[in-house]
Amino acid sequence: MEVWLHTFSFPGRVAELARRAEEWGFAGLLVADSQNLNADVWVELALAAAATERIGLGTGVTNPVTRHPAVTASAAATLQAETGGRAVLGLGRGDSALEQIGRRPVSPAELEEATVAIQGYLSGAEVPLEGGGGSRIAWLPDPGVPKVPVAIAATGRRVIELAARHGDRIDFSVGAEPDRVRWAVDVARAAAGGREVSLGAFVNVAVDADRARARDLVRGNVAIFAGFGGGGHPPDLDDAFVDRFAIAGPADEVTSRLRELAALGLDRVIAVPGSLGADPALMAATEESLARDVIGHLAGA
Numbered sequence: 001m002e003v004w005l006h007t008f009s010f011p012g013r014v015a016e017l018a019r020r021a022e023e024w025g026f027a028g029l030l031v032a033d034s035q036n037l038n039a040d041v042w043v044e045l046a047l048a049a050a051a052t053e054r055i056g057l058g059t060g061v062t063n064p065v066t067r068h069p070a071v072t073a074s075a076a077a078t079l080q081a082e083t084g085g086r087a088v089l090g091l092g093r094g095d096s097a098l099e100q101i102g103r104r105p106v107s108p109a110e111l112e113e114a115t116v117a118i119q120g121y122l123s124g125a126e127v128p129l130e131g132g133g134g135s136r137i138a139w140l141p142d143p144g145v146p147k148v149p150v151a152i153a154a155t156g157r158r159v160i161e162l163a164a165r166h167g168d169r170i171d172f173s174v175g176a177e178p179d180r181v182r183w184a185v186d187v188a189r190a191a192a193g194g195r196e197v198s199l200g201a202f203v204n205v206a207v208d209a210d211r212a213r214a215r216d217l218v219r220g221n222v223a224i225f226a227g228f229g230g231g232g233h234p235p236d237l238d239d240a241f242v243d244r245f246a247i248a249g250p251a252d253e254v255t256s257r258l259r260e261l262a263a264l265g266l267d268r269v270i271a272v273p274g275s276l277g278a279d280p281a282l283m284a285a286t287e288e289s290l291a292r293d294v295i296g297h298l299a300g301a
Contacts, residue, residue, distance in 0.1 A: 001258070002027035002268035003295050005287065006060050006202065008276055009038035017287075018048035022055045024291030030060025030090055030270055036100035037276065042075045049083045056086050060202075060270060061153045061171075063094030064106060064114030073121035074137055076148045081141035089122075090171065091115060092153035095224070108158040115150065115166045122148050153202065155227070157187055164191035171200040171270060173225055175245040178260055185265050200268040201261065204246035207254050207289040214248035215239055217282055220275030222246050251293035258298060 005026045007017055018029050029048060033041040045057050057079065062072060072089070080087035091114070093105035106114070120127040126134040152163035155173045163170040164187075172184040181201060188199060204222050208214035222245050223237050242248060247257045258269060271290055274283040 001262035001266055001298060002200075003258075003290070003298065004028040004030055004056070004200075004268055004270040005290075006030045006032070006270050006272040008032050009034075009041050009044045011039050011044070013280075014044040015047040015051040018055065018057065019051045021287070021291075022052045024288065025295050026055060026291060027268065028056030028058070028086075028088065030058050030088070033059050033062040033066075034095075034097040034100065035066060037096055042079070045079055046082070049079060049086070054086075056088055057083065058088030058151070059090040061090035061092040061151075063092060063097055064111065064118075065094055065103060066097055066101070069114050069117040070121055070127070070135060070137065073118045073148075077122060077137065077140055080148045081145055085145050087148050088151055088169070089118070089148050090151045090153060091118065091167075092173075093159065108156075108162055111152075111159065112162040112166060115152065115162065119150055119166060122150070149198075151198075151200070154184070154188075160184055160187045161191035164188045164193075164195065164197055167197060169198040169200060171202055171268075173202045175226065176201075176203050176247050176257060176261065177244055178264060181261055181266070182264050198267045199265060200270060201266055202270045202272055203258075203261070204248070205254060205258075205269075205271040205273055205290060206246070206248040206286045207251050207294060208248075208286060209250050211249045213282070214286070215242045215246075217274045217278055217286060218242065218246045218248050218272070220277070221272055224275075225272070251289060254290070255294045255297045258294065262298065 005021050009031050021029050031041050076089040117127045121137050124140050126136045128134050149168035151169035152167040153171050154160040154163045174180045174184050204218040206214035206217040273286045
């Protein structure tokens with residue numbers, strides 16, 4: 001099972017984190033797209049690409065509203081071309097990015113329509129336009145460069161099912177409880193109908209021998225990922241909920257719980273190691289500990 005790292009887009013940080021993540025052994029780095037709270041995701045991904053040679057890079061996640069599907073597809077294809085095939089396009093309904101401009105997340109039907117359009121653009125197909133006619137991306141990379149995989153962030157049944165029908169990857173956002181992840185995996189496999197789709201999960205993770213400090217590092221993001229708040233001031237959650245929804249504590253415990261998730265059939269986890277505004281030094285420490293004390297012990301999981 002691969003371990004990817006999730007981060008927020010701040011100028012001067014992403015490229016260096018990408019370099020360190022590659023050095024530490026992470027399989028990839030996903031960068032949040034929330035224009036009012038973070039710097040531009042595609043600029044930072046380009047800088048990360050220039051600073052690295054191996055790891056996958058992508059959005060974690062963007063949405064079909066703040067950029068037209070053709071614009072998003074073109075940006076992802078550009079990253080794919082410049083990295084020789086290391087790009088991933090993470091797409092979702094839109095949470096804080098849309099909340100910050102007074103919009104609600106798109107409906108599952110709207111996400112499905114956008115996903116189909118983006119897959120069409122990335123494949124070089126002509127995509128129908130609402131008023132008639134169609135458009136396509138004419139400049140796509142050399143055929144030797146594979147199509148950008150589209151990863152759908154999914155929480156509920158309807159989005160998991162549409163992701164299984166139209167996505168290349170599904171990254172569940174249902175927390176770390178095995179029963180909940182098992183449910184998501186079962187829904188995805190049933191909806192895929194034999195279609196090959198890679199399965200992953202966003203998991204709030206903090207590695208620290210001090211369990212209270214680990215919980216506090218992820219608590220804010222747990223509230224957001226669990227649907228209790230957006231990009232403003234999500235409520236504090238009690239320790240018991242954090243312990244169920246996230247994986248926060250000593251390295252051996254984190255390793256054991258990640259192995260349990262791997263056994264459910266996940267191809268990867270995307271570790272979300274801290275909350276927006278968390279102490280950068282504590283974030284760096286938990287990221288390094290995750291690489292040093294956990295990833296190596298997951299071999300064969």
